[in-house]
Amino acid sequence: MAENTFMVEIVTPERILYKDEIQFLVAPGVEGELGVMKNHAPLVAALKIGVLRYKDAAGKPQQIALSGGFMEVVDNVGRILAETAEHGRDIDVLRAKAARERAERRLAQQSEEVNYTRARMALQRAIARIKASEPSI
Amino acid sequence: MAAGTKEFKRRIASVKNTQQITKAMKMVAAAKLRRAQEAAEASRPYTETLQGTLARLAAVAYDVKHPLLDKREEIRKVGYILVTADRGLCGGFNTNLIRTASDTMREDERKIENGIIAVGRKGRDFFRKRSGNIDAEFVNLGDNVSYADAREIGQYVTNAYENGEVDEVYLVFARFVNALRQIPTVTKILPIETLSQEETAGEHNIDYLYEPSAEDILLTLLPRYIGSQIYNSMLESKASEHGARMTAMGNATENAGEIIDNLTLEMNKARQKAITDEILDIVGGAEALNK
Numbered sequence: 001m002a003e004n005t006f007m008v009e010i011v012t013p014e015r016i017l018y019k020d021e022i023q024f025l026v027a028p029g030v031e032g033e034l035g036v037m038k039n040h041a042p043l044v045a046a047l048k049i050g051v052l053r054y055k056d057a058a059g060k061p062q063q064i065a066l067s068g069g070f071m072e073v074v075d076n077v078g079r080i081l082a083e084t085a086e087h088g089r090d091i092d093v094l095r096a097k098a099a100r101e102r103a104e105r106r107l108a109q110q111s112e113e114v115n116y117t118r119a120r121m122a123l124q125r126a127i128a129r130i131k132a133s134e135p136s137i
Numbered sequence: 138m139a140a141g142t143k144e145f146k147r148r149i150a151s152v153k154n155t156q157q158i159t160k161a162m163k164m165v166a167a168a169k170l171r172r173a174q175e176a177a178e179a180s181r182p183y184t185e186t187l188q189g190t191l192a193r194l195a196a197v198a199y200d201v202k203h204p205l206l207d208k209r210e211e212i213r214k215v216g217y218i219l220v221t222a223d224r225g226l227c228g229g230f231n232t233n234l235i236r237t238a239s240d241t242m243r244e245d246e247r248k249i250e251n252g253i254i255a256v257g258r259k260g261r262d263f264f265r266k267r268s269g270n271i272d273a274e275f276v277n278l279g280d281n282v283s284y285a286d287a288r289e290i291g292q293y294v295t296n297a298y299e300n301g302e303v304d305e306v307y308l309v310f311a312r313f314v315n316a317l318r319q320i321p322t323v324t325k326i327l328p329i330e331t332l333s334q335e336e337t338a339g340e341h342n343i344d345y346l347y348e349p350s351a352e353d354i355l356l357t358l359l360p361r362y363i364g365s366q367i368y369n370s371m372l373e374s375k376a377s378e379h380g381a382r383m384t385a386m387g388n389a390t391e392n393a394g395e396i397i398d399n400l401t402l403e404m405n406k407a408r409q410k411a412i413t414d415e416i417l418d419i420v421g422g423a424e425a426l427n428k
Contacts, residue, residue, distance in 0.1 A: 013183045013284040013368050014176070030357075031349055044190060045348040046357050069361070070354060072190055074343060079186055083284065083361065 005057050006038045006076040010064060010085050017085045018064070025054035025078065027071050028128075036073055043073040049124040051088075051132045052080065063088035065132035067125055088132035096133065100126035141411065145404035149397055156393035162226065163386035169280055170316065170379035176282060177313070177372040184365050191358055198351040205295065205359050208328050209304045214250040216272060216294060216303035217242070218326075218367065219264075220310040220374040221257035223277055227378055228385035230311065230319065231259040234374075237321035238309045239267075252303060256290060256371065272297070282375050287368035294367075295360055298327050310370035311377035316384050319377035326366050329359060 005021035027034045028050025036043070052064045069082030103123035107116065195201075219238050221231045238260070242251045252272035255261035261274045273293055278286050297303050306327035311319040347354060 009182070011183045011186060013180050013287075013365060015179045016182055029348055030353075034348065042343050042345045043348065044194070044345050044351070044354055046354045068357075070190070070358065072186070074345075081183060081186055081190075081361075083288065083364070 004038050006040075006078065008054065008078040008080070010052070010080045010082070012082055012085050017087070021057045023055040023057065023059060025052065027052050027080065028066065029071075034071070036071075036078055038076060040073050040076075040078075042075075043071070045071045047071055047080070047082070049121065050128050052085075063132040065091060065125075065129040067128070086129065086132070088134075091129050091133040093130060093133045096126050096129040100130065141407040142404055145400055145407065149400045149404070152393050152396050152400065156390055156397070159386045159389040159393060163383055163390060166227075166379045166383035166386060170376060170383055172280075173282075173372065173376040173379055174313075177369075177376055180365075180369060180372060184369055187358065187362060187365055191355070191362055193345070194351050194355040194358070197345075197347075198355050201352045201355055203356050203359060204299050205327060205329050205363070208330065212247060212249060212304040214252060214303050215242075215245070216252045216254055216297060216306045218254045218256060218290065218294065218306065218308045218310075218370075219260040220308070220370055221255075221260035222374075222378040223258040223279075225259065226385065227382035228388075230378055230381035230385075231257075231263075233319075233321050234309060234311055235260055235263050237323060241307070241309070241323050254290070254294060254306075257374075272302075278371075280375070282368070282371045284364070284368050287371055288364045291360065291364035291367050294327065295363055303327075308366065308370045310374040311381075313373050313376040313380060316380035319381055324366075324370075326363060329362065 005023050008018070008020065008022050008025060009016060010018040023037070025036050027036065027045070028048050030046045030048045034043075034045055047066060047069050049068045050066060052066050054062055054064075056062055065086045065088065066080070066082040067084040069080060069085075071078060071080045073079075100123060103119050103126055106119040107123065217238055219234065221234050225231065238253070245251075250270075252270055253260070253264045254272055255264065255274040255276065256278070258276045261271060261276055264271055275286065275290055294303070294306050298306060305325065308322075308324050308326050310322055312322045313319055345351075
């Protein structure tokens with residue numbers, strides 16, 4: 001195991017999705033992507049819906065879809081809290097694509113009944129999940 | 138002889154059937170209780186981190202303004218999120234919660250309008266029949282409490298609060314102590330006012346970078362905080378429900394055992410009496426012949 005790793009925990013209300021040493025992560029901050037490596041300064045950041053990318057202890061790239069939340073980094077422990085989080089490899093791409101189409105259809109409608117904010121959020125979530133399921137570069 | 142014991146046998150068999158059902162329900166409740174406790178355990182890291190971060194943010198951004206933090210001058214209506222079970226057969230669990238909710242409303246000296254946000258069928262049914270002041274209902278959520286449900290309830294109450302439909306929101310749920318003890322609890326969740334209480338020294342000395350500002354992060358976290366509080370109360374109530382049901386069904390099984398013992402005793406007595414009577418008859422007959 002490499003020396004330059006730090007601990008990261010990805011926590012949702014229902015469980016701890018991931019807890020392990022990693023080398024490097026890029027989180028979807030609300031004002032742009034945030035890279036974190038070992039010995040990062042203490043940080044609290046709000047995250048938007050998007051894809052969290054990281055390199056695990058073995059240097060393998062991984063992706064996790066997040067539905068927004070926040071990240072706290074202190075003393076080489078990164079903690080990411082999100083309402084939902086999913087490993088890219090666990091995502092059902094067909095379902096995510098169906099969700100994307102559904103949200104797009106809803107957004108295309110001109111109707112009082114559609115909750116556009118909600119539909120937009122659903123669309124972003126679907127896009128994040130599709131992205132996370134695709135192999136990273 | 139036959140008529141007496143037959144009746145007893147029938148009754149014993151019937152009680153035994155009931156006992157088997159209560160015993161099975163007890164074991165199911167015990168298994169579900171374990172799962173509910175595990176779920177509560179699993180939610181703790183999230184809640185604790187969220188609360189810690191909020192307290193820290195609140196200390197930095199103490200003058201932040203947000204509708205959810207605003208205490209209103211005039212309170213016209215109070216909302217109660219009442220978390221009960223969907224099903225009965227769990228002792229006084231639902232009754233206690235409903236009583237706590239109605240007592241709280243009655244004892245409120247401000248004498249203002251109340252609304253119930255019913256989570257769980259039992260609470261809804263009661264208030265629908267009694268006073269009909271149900272603002273919203275979330276029923277048949279099942280045994281596995283999901284965060285998505287909690288978030289939906291959270292969205293409903295924050296909307297209602299921001300639109301001025303309610304001016305305060307309380308949670309009524311059963312705090313789980315152990316299978317024998319569940320404490321009905323009422324806590325205020327809106328407006329949020331407990332953020333900066335846990336100011337612990339030392340930790341605040343860390344100089345955090347905030348991205349974006351501490352205020353902005355705090356504001357995005359507030360709705361999540363409401364959601365996580367509701368989620369926790371649902372988990373607690375769920376564990377309490379199964380604990381209460383386990384205890385109630387355990388008692389029922391014991392009582393059934395007692396009834397069976399009593400009935401068996403009565404049946405044996407009746408049988409012996411029948412035998413004695415018969416012997417007496419025979420002896421009496423023989424005596425009569427001897428004379």
